[in-house]
Amino acid sequence: MSVVQKQGKILSNLEVAPSIFLLNLGLPQVAETAQPGQFVHLRIGPLSDPLLRRPFSIHRTKPEEAKVSILYQVVGRGTKLLSQRCSGEKLDCLGPLGRGFAIPKVAGQFILVAGGIGIAPLIFLAETLLRKMGNGKWEVEKEKRKKMEVVFLMGAASTEYILPESELLSWGAAVEVATDDGSKGHRGPVTDLLTRQMDRSVASCHIFACGPEGMLKEVAQIAGQQKIPCQICLEQRMACGVGACLGCVVKTRSGYRRVCVDGPVFPAGEVIFE
Amino acid sequence: MRPDLSVNIAGIRLKNPVLAASGTFGYGTEYADLVDINRLGGLVTKAITLEPREGSPPPRTVETAAGMLNAIGLANVGVDAFIKEKMPLLHKFNTAVIVNVAGSTIAEYVEVVRRLDGCQGIDGLEINISCPNVKQGGFLFGSDPQTAAKVIGETRKVTSLPLIAKLTPNVTDIVSIARATEEAGADAISLINTLLGMTINVETKRPKLANVTGGLSGPAIKPVALVMVWKVAGAVKVPVVGIGGILSGKDALEFLLTGASVVQVGTGNFVDPQCMMKIIHGLEQYCQEKGIAKISEIVGTLEVEK
Numbered sequence: 183m184s185v186v187q188k189q190g191k192i193l194s195n196l197e198v199a200p201s202i203f204l205l206n207l208g209l210p211q212v213a214e215t216a217q218p219g220q221f222v223h224l225r226i227g228p229l230s231d232p233l234l235r236r237p238f239s240i241h242r243t244k245p246e247e248a249k250v251s252i253l254y255q256v257v258g259r260g261t262k263l264l265s266q267r268c269s270g271e272k273l274d275c276l277g278p279l280g281r282g283f284a285i286p287k288v289a290g291q292f293i294l295v296a297g298g299i300g301i302a303p304l305i306f307l308a309e310t311l312l313r314k315m316g317n318g319k320w321e322v323e324k325e326k327r328k329k330m331e332v333v334f335l336m337g338a339a340s341t342e343y344i345l346p347e348s349e350l351l352s353w354g355a356a357v358e359v360a361t362d363d364g365s366k367g368h369r370g371p372v373t374d375l376l377t378r379q380m381d382r383s384v385a386s387c388h389i390f391a392c393g394p395e396g397m398l399k400e401v402a403q404i405a406g407q408q409k410i411p412c413q414i415c416l417e418q419r420m421a422c423g424v425g426a427c428l429g430c431v432v433k434t435r436s437g438y439r440r441v442c443v444d445g446p447v448f449p450a451g452e453v454i455f456e
Numbered sequence: 457m458r459p460d461l462s463v464n465i466a467g468i469r470l471k472n473p474v475l476a477a478s479g480t481f482g483y484g485t486e487y488a489d490l491v492d493i494n495r496l497g498g499l500v501t502k503a504i505t506l507e508p509r510e511g512s513p514p515p516r517t518v519e520t521a522a523g524m525l526n527a528i529g530l531a532n533v534g535v536d537a538f539i540k541e542k543m544p545l546l547h548k549f550n551t552a553v554i555v556n557v558a559g560s561t562i563a564e565y566v567e568v569v570r571r572l573d574g575c576q577g578i579d580g581l582e583i584n585i586s587c588p589n590v591k592q593g594g595f596l597f598g599s600d601p602q603t604a605a606k607v608i609g610e611t612r613k614v615t616s617l618p619l620i621a622k623l624t625p626n627v628t629d630i631v632s633i634a635r636a637t638e639e640a641g642a643d644a645i646s647l648i649n650t651l652l653g654m655t656i657n658v659e660t661k662r663p664k665l666a667n668v669t670g671g672l673s674g675p676a677i678k679p680v681a682l683v684m685v686w687k688v689a690g691a692v693k694v695p696v697v698g699i700g701g702i703l704s705g706k707d708a709l710e711f712l713l714t715g716a717s718v719v720q721v722g723t724g725n726f727v728d729p730q731c732m733m734k735i736i737h738g739l740e741q742y743c744q745e746k747g748i749a750k751i752s753e754i755v756g757t758l759e760v761e762k
Contacts, residue, residue, distance in 0.1 A: 185489040187729055225727070230675040230703065231522040233727055260519075274728065276490070421517050421524060421726040424490070426482035428502075428531050429517035438510055438531065443486075 185279060185424065186211045189272040193249065195265065199343050201256045202299065203265050204241070210248035212277045216240050218307035219282025219415050219447040222250065223423035225274035226263050236260045237420050237442070239303035239392070240278065250277075253302040253345075279423050280446050283307050283390055283413055289315065289330040290386030295376055295401050297337045297393020303415050304392055305346055308332055312353045331356060333379060337372025337393065341365040373400040380408055391415070395455065402450035412450035416441050459743030460750040461736065463497070465695045465717050466618035466643035468579045470497040470552050472739070473751060474708065474732050477699055477722035478503055478556035478582060478622070479528065483542040484549060490729040495736065498552030500720060501542070503584050504572070506564045508534035512589060513666040518655055523674030523701070524723060525653050527589040527667035530558050535568045539575050547577030554620065557611070558584040558594070566610050573615040581617050583608060583642075586624030586649035588671045595624040595649070601636035612641035620697060623647040625677075625684055634688040645688060646697035646720065648681045674723040675701040682714055689715025689756060703731060705738015712739075715756040 190207035198204045212222060223235040242251040256265050267273065283303075286292075292311050294304045315330050332355040338344055340363045350357050358375050359367030368375055372393070391401040392415035405412030418430040418441040425443035432441050433454040439445065461472035476499040481487060484499055493499065511531025518525050533542065538555075546553050555578050559565040565583065572578055585598030585607050597607050598621075608621050621637035623630060625648040634645050650671025655664045663669075681700020689696045698716030702708050703724040711719050724731035743751060 187490050230727075232519060233522055233674050233723070234519050234524060235726070276729070419515060419517055419519075421526070421723075422480070422486070423726075424486050424729075426486035427480060427517070427526070427726065428482075428511060428528050429526060431511070431514050431516060431531075433513070438514070 185276060187274065187276050188212070190250070190275040192267055192269050192271050192273060194269055195267055197265070199345055202343065202345070203254055203256065205252040205254065205264070207250045207252065207273065207275065208248055209250045209275060209277070212240075212275065213243045213245045213248050213250050216243050216250065216278035217282035218310050219303050220278040220280050221446060222252065222275050222277035223279055223420070224264070226260050226267075232260050232263065234421055235276065235423060236264070237279070237423055239415065239446075240306055241302045242306055242309065253299065253305075255299040276423055280442055281444065283415070283447050285310070285314070286388050286411075288386055290388060291331045291333065293333045293335065293376065293379055293387065293389045295335045295372055295389060295391040295393070297372055297397040298339070298343070300391070300393030300397070300415070301336060301345070302392070304334070304390065305350075307390055308334055308350060308355055309353065312355060333358070335372050335375040335379065336360070337375075337397070339363065371397065373397060373404065376401060376404055380404065388412070389450075391450070398450070399455040402453065402455070405450050413447050414450045414453065415447045416445050416453070457749070459740055459748055461739060461743075463718055463752050465697070466580060466620060468498070468552055468554070468618050470718060472497040472736050473712065473718035474736050474739070475500055475552070475554070475697075475718060475720045476725060476732065477720035478584065480722040480725050483538070484546045484553070487725070487729055491732065494550040496551045496732055497718060498554055498579065500554045500556050500582055501538075501546070502532050503530050503556045503558040503587065504532055504535050504538050504568060505530060505558050506535055506568050508532065508537065515664065515666055518664040518670070520653070520655055520672065521676060523672055523676030525655060525665060525670035525672055526650070527665045527670035529589050529667065530587055535571050539571065543575055543577055552579040553577055554580045554582050556582045556584050556622070558587055560590070562607055562610050565607050566614055569611040570614040573617060578617060580620060581611075581615065582620040582622050582646060583611055584622050584649070586622050588624065588626060588650055588652045588669070589667060595626055598624040598633060599627050601632045604633050605636040605640035608637045608640035608642050618643040620644040620646050622649055624649045625680060626652045630684050631687050631691045634692050638692045638694050642694060644695045644697055645692060646699055647688060648677070648684050648700045651677055651680065673701070675703060677701045678707060682710060685711055685716050686714045686758070702735070703727060705735050705742060708735045708739060709742055709754075712751070712755050713758045715758070717752065717755050
């Protein structure tokens with residue numbers, strides 16, 4: 183599987199929640215080969231300012247429609263300009279990049295923990311896990327198959343940011359919601375839901391998380407205490423995106439590692455949080 | 457007729473005057489999926505030191521107006537691992553390989569050069585006396601003509617490979633440094649390394665880079681680079697390698713006209729991995745349009761009203 187540089191046609195770029203946009207791009211090669219947790223490195227426009235590309239987790243792919251979806255939040259100048267790009271225009275795209283989530287060989291209970299826009303790559307992961315379950319591709323006995331489950335814990339500021347809940351439910355995931363203001367679900371951080379879930383967790387349980395650093399740190403602690411394998415998807419400002427510039431490193435137990443090629447997904451126990 | 461883009465610089469034959477700049481192209485293989493490396497004039501590796509270096513803490517990069525700051529801190533695998541693990545892969549490419557050398561002491565520069573000297577596949581060495589992001593060595597060596605000359609002179613003694621002195625722009629008089637390195641035995645002079653800079657987050661009242669300061673690169677520095685290349689090219693006999701904010705064929709031509717024999721592309725690779733291919737194509741097109749048979753004919757042909 184190799185990385186490509188392609189001009190992706192913007193199929194749509196719409197605000198789906200306050201300051202959150204869903205960008206659909208026509209990118210056949212990327213749609214075909216991308217794995218959950220991988221990202222694309224987009225050039226926002228043709229000019230020299232803003233200069234650098236912006237990395238975005240792949241939110242969904244539809245290979246049959248040659249489509250790659252990006253869910254992004256407008257947080258600065260680059261994302262603001264991206265939100266102003268229109269259907270029909272083209273974006274220069276590198277991808278798929280990075281090491282995505284390692285899908286466990288044995289089926290079990292998969293707990294996905296999303297904080298804010300960190301939901302973006304986890305939808306792709308949930309879809310992949312659930313499809314694999316539906317296809318019966320796991321090497322498990324029938325008895326154990328009953329215990330396969332995707333539990334999606336979703337944290338957001340308030341109810342209007344809870345986007346793909348109904349879709350996840352329709353795919354067969356169990357969904358629980360936490361909001362900062364209590365406008366939907368549990369009032370408080372999503373890690374409260376994870377702690378609660380730990381009481382109900384079963385053998386061969388896996389945690390996958392993406393979200394703000396504080397949240398990831400707590401998820402890593404909980405997983406460590408419970409001795410549950412946990413993978414976290416990190417975010418870092420990048421220049422090259424292909425492992426050449428060494429600009430996007432994160433501190434790990436084996437020294438500084440590049441988020442772009444050694445990650446963005448790392449075993450939670452590897453990462454040293456400041 | 458197809459114009460001849462090949463150039464000879466410091467005894468190194470290049471198929472065209474476009475090279476990847478140190479620190480932006482890793483050890484050559486990182487971009488192999490995206491760039492036809494065999495089409496490049498050459499590539500300059502990440503700076504190599506005697507021991508492996510971890511580099512600076514993150515955040516290491518931040519975007520600025522039409523540019524970026526970096527403080528990588530010379531992170532690299534060290535010279536022995538470079539020779540053993542990286543060089544065999546680099547050697548497979550049909551392009552000139554120039555190894556960038558850095559050190560904290562003159563003795564370290566000498567030892568790294570000595571170890572690289574016997575290594576197959578290396579076409580030249582770029583002596584980095586200009587890194588702004590390390591506490592010891594780095595651009596301190598390139599800030600004083602005598603010290604700069606000492607690094608070049610001492611490394612000259614232990615290798616017959618072509619030596620390119622890479623200069624820092626963070627000095628009062630770059631011409632005096634250039635002359636000193638030429639006299640000490642440099643076969644070519646490359647400039648500019650990054651300009652020292654910083655940027656602040658006003659909400660947290662903290663610098664955006666963990667290292668506080670970093671090196672500025674990208675289109676923002678091109679005019680500064682150009683004037684320095686112009687001054688140095690007019691003052692030395694050895695060829696000059698132009699570096700600084702080159703993103704297009706037109707940018708590269710500006711440097712060639714000003715007196716650079718070849719150019720290096722750094723930050724441009726991040727913006728567009730096809731950047732160097734587009735520059736090579738742009739140079740070819742320019743030569744065809746102007747009826748220039750050989751690219752080296754245009755070097756230093758800038759016309760200035762006196």
